Amino acid sequence: MRLRDEEIRPFGRGADDGHRPHRPPVSANVIERACNQSDRRAANRQLCDCIGTVADMTLNRSDQRQAARFFSDPQRAQDMRTSDRASDEAFWTRYRSFGDTAEAMCG
Template structure:
């Protein structure tokens, strides 16, 4: 049983770390266009892979807009709407995970 669990986890990790498709996702595109010096293609691709496992497609599109307009993120963070609070929690978890995985 322990062996099966180890193999399953390793296979899942390898699938997750597989090269991204040639079409960039919304987070990756926003990252690359952000004109930040640290925004290398490798880093942006890694962040997109983490986003794919952490956020829904609609959340990824919304968060991608924050690269151009960080004030939108601030509005979500300070919002009293429960949906915005949930998005902010998921975004923070995504950011923590991206920092851990992508460096």
């Protein structure tokens, strides 16, 4: 039995035929979900998707969960930013890097 190319490559066409492979469907990460559920006027699906993509590139899952809480509780972000704990300061450095990258990539 001979399989067709589509059966061999379940995620779509491959680089050998000049097309980029399709990504399998994935669920939104916690940052993207929090962004979409927020009541911020500037939030829209396209922006939230971009922010979620940047989060996947720059933050680990634990950091993403922490950052997602900021959407519903902005005071938590302020408390973290002003904390003297070394772990909070390290998180804030990573979070600022995420924010700078998101601003550059997502507008």
